[in-house]
Amino acid sequence: MNALVATNRNFKLASRLLGLDAKLEKSLLIPFREIKVECTIPKDDGTLASFVGFRVQHDNARGPMKGGIRYHPEVDPDEVNALAQLMTWKTAVANIPYGGAKGGIGCNPGELSLSELERLTRVFTQKIHDLIGIHTDVPAPDMGTGPQTMAWILDEYSKFHGHSPAVVTGKPIHVALVMKLVSSSNMTILSDLGGSLGRDAATGRGVLFATEALLNEHGKTISGQRFVIQGFGNVGAWAAQLISEQGGKIIAVSDITGAIKNSKGIDIPGLLKHAQEHKGVKGFHGGDPIDPKSILVEDCDILIPAALGGVINRENANDIKAKFIIEAANHPTDPEADEILSKKGVVILPDIFANSGGVTNIQGFMWDEEKVNNELKNYMNRGFKDVKEMCKTHNCDLRMGAFTLGVNRVARATVLRGWEA
């Protein structure tokens, strides 16, 4: 199902549960602004390459819009629209004073050199710089982008507006981190560009805290549970590392290069090293290769999709064996799959809560990492309690609990601000 159709459907279900006025519903659904720009760059060999970049600013009733920028071949306007809308509900679920936005460029970052990626990022920033900013819209990393991308945006934006470190979040902590030469274990507290300690791990750490909160409610702990993770990038790899540190057994992992399985539990630090050295999980000797297409239906307790959207759908929902699905990716589950899984008794922790750790990690105080992580845990626990409260009020599942929570908060802010021209 098209990502926007699916997201709109969930929004409308929540709107009906809340009894929102039809005109308010319509106003919440239409994005504040949609930007589409042409980005042409000279490639390293002197030829030209053209790409299309998008930024959809969905809603700013609760504060400046906020959301990642994705570099991926499948980026399309409907998907960016859906992801922007999800950001609006996500920031509201997290109860932070931000709205929602999302951006992306249709490109394959793996096929571009570092200098080509830098040129592309700078051209994109030139095209959108007057529409983003600390009080309007604050980008961050998403699939295919990271701290280095944010540093280039900061630099390009600052040429037009003066030094503006707060125009993006997810900035590098230290140049060595950008170059991926250090890991969190020996992370320095130097912050060359004002990056927040813990942001790199924040989404994965939020996934850990969200999983703990859910399991706790079911009388379980992370320790001893069998996990399968699709995607071994920023979110998937951090989630894997942190979950395995808590005694969770990661039995299968996949990325674009392939998938590996080890029923006794994969050595995650070993896999991280391998993936860095070989640009992917393929060829790791600590497990057996399996068909990446089967990763979502592997026998496990907890499935964590941490890559693309729409991967859990009516084609595979019936075959899923996990008892819990933690949506680290954005909109990994189609509404049709939601229905099938609900009938099977599978509990789904929805994206707009489960992966909100990244966007929650905004602070300008240069807190130490322990303080950042403690605050994140508090936010995630509070969020889970709030979502459960809405489930009780509206007699609904966790996805609708999160949607009604987010939509209600945004609707209230919208009504309070009014429409007078």
Ligand SMILES: NC(=O)C1=CN([C@@H]2O[C@H](COP(=O)(O)OP(=O)(O)OC[C@H]3O[C@@H](n4cnc5c(N)ncnc54)[C@H](OP(=O)(O)O)[C@@H]3O)[C@@H](O)[C@H]2O)C=CC1
């Ligand atoms: N970064 C963040 O802070 C946040 C991200 N998210 C969401 O989490 C998800 C992952 O984002 P992030 O970790 O940042 O992205 P990354 O680009 O860092 O990692 C994505 C991972 O998914 C893998 N992948 C891509 N396509 C496939 C596929 N078809 N099958 C299996 N694996 C695949 C990639 O493989 P390879 O590297 O080999 O291409 C990579 O391992 C996205 O849905 C994103 O929107 C949500 C909240 C915040």
Ligand SMILES: O=C(O)CCC(=O)C(=O)O
């Ligand atoms: O940190 C942010 O602003 C948003 C991260 C993001 O894109 C997401 O949560 O999907």
